[in-house]
Amino acid sequence: xxxxxxxxxFEQMVLLAILQHGETAFALEVRREIERSAxxxxxxGAFYTTLDRLEKKGLVEWTEAEAGEHRRAGSLxxxxxxxxxxxxLRESRRAVETLSRGLDDVLGGVRG
Amino acid sequence: xxxxxxxxxFEQMVLLAILQHGETAFALEVRREIERSAxxxxxxGAFYTTLDRLEKKGLVEWTEAEAGEHRRAGSLxxxxxxxxxxxxLRESRRAVETLSRGLDDVLGGVRG
DNA sequence: CCGTAGCGTCTACATTGTAGTCAGACTAGA
DNA sequence: TCTAGTCTGACTACAATGTAGACGCTACGG
Numbered sequence: 001x002x003x004x005x006x007x008x009x010f011e012q013m014v015l016l017a018i019l020q021h022g023e024t025a026f027a028l029e030v031r032r033e034i035e036r037s038a039x040x041x042x043x044x045g046a047f048y049t050t051l052d053r054l055e056k057k058g059l060v061e062w063t064e065a066e067a068g069e070h071r072r073a074g075s076l077x078x079x080x081x082x083x084x085x086x087x088x089l090r091e092s093r094r095a096v097e098t099l100s101r102g103l104d105d106v107l108g109g110v111r112g
Numbered sequence: 113x114x115x116x117x118x119x120x121x122f123e124q125m126v127l128l129a130i131l132q133h134g135e136t137a138f139a140l141e142v143r144r145e146i147e148r149s150a151x152x153x154x155x156x157g158a159f160y161t162t163l164d165r166l167e168k169k170g171l172v173e174w175t176e177a178e179a180g181e182h183r184r185a186g187s188l189x190x191x192x193x194x195x196x197x198x199x200x201l202r203e204s205r206r207a208v209e210t211l212s213r214g215l216d217d218v219l220g221g222v223r224g
Numbered sequence: 225c226c227g228t229a230g231c232g233t234c235t236a237c238a239t240t241g242t243a244g245t246c247a248g249a250c251t252a253g254a
Numbered sequence: 255t256c257t258a259g260t261c262t263g264a265c266t267a268c269a270a271t272g273t274a275g276a277c278g279c280t281a282c283g284g
Binding site: 006007008009010012013016017019020033034037038039086089090092093095096098099100102103106107108 | 119124
């Protein structure tokens with residue numbers, strides 16, 4: 001699938017955050033992961049809207065958590081990134097990485 | 113100044129492309145750099161609009177190339193990224209990198 | 225001079241990002 | 255049980271970013 005459309009910055013972070021939690025992740029865990037890593041607050045609106053769009057594009061999918069798995073009855077969504085989601089993520093990152101090549105000096109060693 | 117607003121994907125690429133060309137870069141060189149690296153076409157409209165917004169935010173600045181420097185009279189713009197531009201770039205990248213940590217396996221790295 | 229080509233500007237519109245508000249479900253206290 | 259409080263998820267509206275195309279100007283060739 002040609003992800004002709006690039007992922008937005010935030011979409012990328014959401015995808016990444018879900019992956020951080022392994023196979024699947026509960027919405028709020030994902031939100032917290034982003035807030036922690038990006039060091040900024042994420043409103044519910046921004047978050048769910050993005051998740052919704054990502055699902056519409058087939059990059060993520062979700063199932064409802066069973067009643068027993070959690071304290072909630074049937075309202076928790078368990079997300080996972082699809083193959084296409086991972087592909088899109090890689091595609092987006094590749095472009096940025098290519099352009100960043102050789103700029104570690106300027107960018108001040110963001111990582112080690 | 114806290115760049116509380118994230119850089120868009122494309123804005124980030126533009127900034128990176130300018131840096132790739134050293135101190136300054138001509139608009140079209142930048143555009144070509146992006147097309148080459150991201151492997152997609154960039155319309156003039158998308159490009160200049162982004163450059164304009166970046167300038168309005170103080171992340172890039174430019175001067176006109178002197179008549180003698182190039183074959184054009186006074187129409188070539190020479191861009192450079194400001195300190196704030198670099199800071200914004202680092203800030204944006206940091207969040208994504210933090211979220212990407214440990215996912216090289218899944219993302220398959222930049223497999224050559 | 226006219227036609228062509230390259231560079232930069234402008235306007236309009238699609239997509240993505242953000243905030244705020246509303247509703248349903250569980251918990252606690254009386 | 256009823257009422258209040260909190261948490262999760264959905265919806266709506268709006269701002270910011272991404273994209274395309276048209277337009278005008280300057281240089282070049284006929």
